Amino acid sequence: MVASLYVHIPFCRHICGYCDFTKMFYEPKWALSYVQELKKEIAAFHLPAHSLKTVYLGGGTPTCLPKELLGDLLDFLSKYWDPADYECTVEGNPETIDETLPLFLKQHGVNRFSLGIESSSLRLLSLMGRHHTFADAKTAISRLKAAGLTNISADFIYALPNETMDELQGDIAAFLSLDLPHLSAYSLTVSPGTGFAHQGYREADEQIQGAMYEMILRAFRQAGYTRYEVSNFARNHAYSRHNLTYWHDEEYAAAGLGASGYLGRARYTNTKNLTSYLKGEWRGESETLSRQSEHEDYFLTNLRLADGFSLHQYQARFQEDFLTVYRVPLQQLEAEGLLLHEGDRIHATDRGILLLDRILLALF
Numbered sequence: 489m490v491a492s493l494y495v496h497i498p499f500c501r502h503i504c505g506y507c508d509f510t511k512m513f514y515e516p517k518w519a520l521s522y523v524q525e526l527k528k529e530i531a532a533f534h535l536p537a538h539s540l541k542t543v544y545l546g547g548g549t550p551t552c553l554p555k556e557l558l559g560d561l562l563d564f565l566s567k568y569w570d571p572a573d574y575e576c577t578v579e580g581n582p583e584t585i586d587e588t589l590p591l592f593l594k595q596h597g598v599n600r601f602s603l604g605i606e607s608s609s610l611r612l613l614s615l616m617g618r619h620h621t622f623a624d625a626k627t628a629i630s631r632l633k634a635a636g637l638t639n640i641s642a643d644f645i646y647a648l649p650n651e652t653m654d655e656l657q658g659d660i661a662a663f664l665s666l667d668l669p670h671l672s673a674y675s676l677t678v679s680p681g682t683g684f685a686h687q688g689y690r691e692a693d694e695q696i697q698g699a700m701y702e703m704i705l706r707a708f709r710q711a712g713y714t715r716y717e718v719s720n721f722a723r724n725h726a727y728s729r730h731n732l733t734y735w736h737d738e739e740y741a742a743a744g745l746g747a748s749g750y751l752g753r754a755r756y757t758n759t760k761n762l763t764s765y766l767k768g769e770w771r772g773e774s775e776t777l778s779r780q781s782e783h784e785d786y787f788l789t790n791l792r793l794a795d796g797f798s799l800h801q802y803q804a805r806f807q808e809d810f811l812t813v814y815r816v817p818l819q820q821l822e823a824e825g826l827l828l829h830e831g832d833r834i835h836a837t838d839r840g841i842l843l844l845d846r847i848l849l850a851l852f
């Protein structure tokens with residue numbers, strides 16, 4: 489049974505240079521029709537009432553919707569989540585969090601917030617085209633906490649153009665000072681079609697990315713965070729339940745412009761054309777997975793997790809014994825110090841997590 493729903497809100501007040509998400513400038517005239525169409529798409533999943541364990545409103549910038557629209561959407565979604573046990577996350581940028589928004593969100597059932605801070609450095613924020621300062625981020629966090637929305641995650645991006653180790657050190661210290669239960673750290677990706685690509689920016693070379701990642705990992709661990717996924721860190725098991733659905737390679741529904749879902753062994757992506765979407769032509773591409781692709785996706789996602797996957801669950805899903813089928817590559821990867829078999833679990837080592845491509849190549 490599907491227990492997770494992703495909802496995409498494509499509107500933003502500004503466009504960041506590195507952004508590869510499906511997004512567009514916020515236009516009040518489109519926002520109303522968009523939310524109405526979203527509700528139709530979600531209703532068409534025919535999800536049983538109270539069946540969802542996680543709902544994630546991502547974007548874009550969901551918090552740039554007017555409160556009445558956001559409230560209307562959350563009230564609609566609340567029919568589907570299990571009131572006794574659910575996680576509802578909303579993403580937003582610091583400058584969109586006014587004094588009243590956090591309590592409003594809490595009153596509409598939101599119990600987790602993901603804040604796009606990205607850096608504490610004015611130079612790097614301005615390079616990325618962000619419209620907030622680190623002081624704005626701290627104000628937003630105080631407002632969220634004051635409203636009782638304490639389950640907060642913050643994102644930051646490293647290996648930005650010409651970023652120095654000193655700048656990274658400053659970011660690490662600044663993010664740790666926020667004292668949040670969850671942090672995500674992503675190395676910059678320069679995708680075709682983005683502002684960064686047009687400006688000729690390149691990704692830092694692998695050595696620099698690796699050194700920066702090591703610095704983050706060391707500092708976060710020292711501060712009491714567990715790396716539970718390649719780019720995600722949590723204290724006291726404050727994991728993102730929604731994202732664990734993806735990393736466990738479980739089914740999830742996804743609605744909205746450009747959203748990608750995984751239902752009934754098929755992966756689909758919605759249209760990125762707003763006109764088509766508003767006409768009810770939601771779906772773009774869809775692909776039913778072959779058994780081989782299912783295996784690949786399973787390893788690709790689960791091995792990103794520090795605790796990997798359970799042999800039991802693997803057997804239940806694929807009706808085969810991992811240790812028998814993958815005996816040879818497992819022995820080789822264990823000998824190289826990349827993969828570990830411990831009890832019921834197979835997981836990548838610290839070194840293996842940095843060399844996931846090599847592990848996957850050996851398993852595929």
Ligand code: SF4
Pocket residue numbers: 499500501502503504507508509511547548549581604
């Ligand atoms: S990074 Fe976030 S705020 Fe910036 S353009 Fe992309 S979706 Fe919008």
